[in-house]
Amino acid sequence: MQRTGQSRTRLYVAVAQQLLTAIATGEYLPGTRLPGDRDLAERLDVSRATAREAILALELVGAVEVRHGDGTYVRAHPAVEAIEETALDVAPRELIEARRSVEPAVAALVATRVDTDTITRLQRIVDESAEIVADPAALTRFLALGLSFHAELALGCGNTILSGIVGQFVSAESHPLWVLINQLAVSSMAARQGQLDDHRRIVAAIRAGDTAEASRVMTDHLAAVDTVIFHPAASEAAPPAS
Incomplete structure (x- = not known):
């Protein structure tokens, strides 16, 4: 993934958008376990920290469910959670x-x-x-x-x-x-x-x-x-x- 001229914020958003597109096109079906942050980082040529930020953002907007100790899964019926102001954005x-x-x-x-x-x-x-x-x-x-x-x-x-x-x-x-x-x-x-x-x-x-x-x-x-x-x-x- 091209990183020249992109801020840290833009980079994790770009990764999250790629994952949302993969979900929309059927690459990752509802209930499917997403690759771990190490695999995602390698596939998308970003750091593991960026991959983790992308997953966090997707969890915040309700697109995925993070099951601690098990992995990250695509939600069957994505819905926006009750998002308050975070370090990533405003409400x-x-x-x-x-x-x-x-x-x-x-x-x-x-x-x-x-x-x-x-x-x-x-x-x-x-x-x-x-x-x-x-x-x-x-x-x-x-x-x-x-x-x-x-x-x-x-x-x-x-x-x-x-x-x-x-x-x-x-x-x-x-x-x-x-x-x-x-x-x-x-x-x-x-x-x-x-x-x-x-x-x-x-x-x-x-x-x-x-x-x-x-x-x-x-x-x-x-x-x-x-x-x-x-x-x-x-x-x-x-x-x-x-």
């Missing part, structure tokens, strides 16, 4: 609460300042997402595009304070646990398609200059994110989104 529930408070207003502001360059950048992200939405092996890239969508949208609001806030919300460096939780949430095709459809609707509302619709769709989108991540049972009975 994800606080992050989604903040996003739901800020981003609908930002989307409405972007719609009042319709900019061709912003629309072009957002459409490019949506188009690339559509190309890989059906490929579970492309989960990491799909997730990165989704975060970029929100960051690029905020840049179009014309307010550097708000765009900086949203950019920090969706920063993989600032919120590594959120990145892993989000990847876990979009592991299903239905969830990825839900995210893509929401992003298309947001772009359409902004292109039309419809501030109310842009705010409404963003509100619904982030509510769906909240539901899929923190209330997965409820999300099974509703249209999926990531």
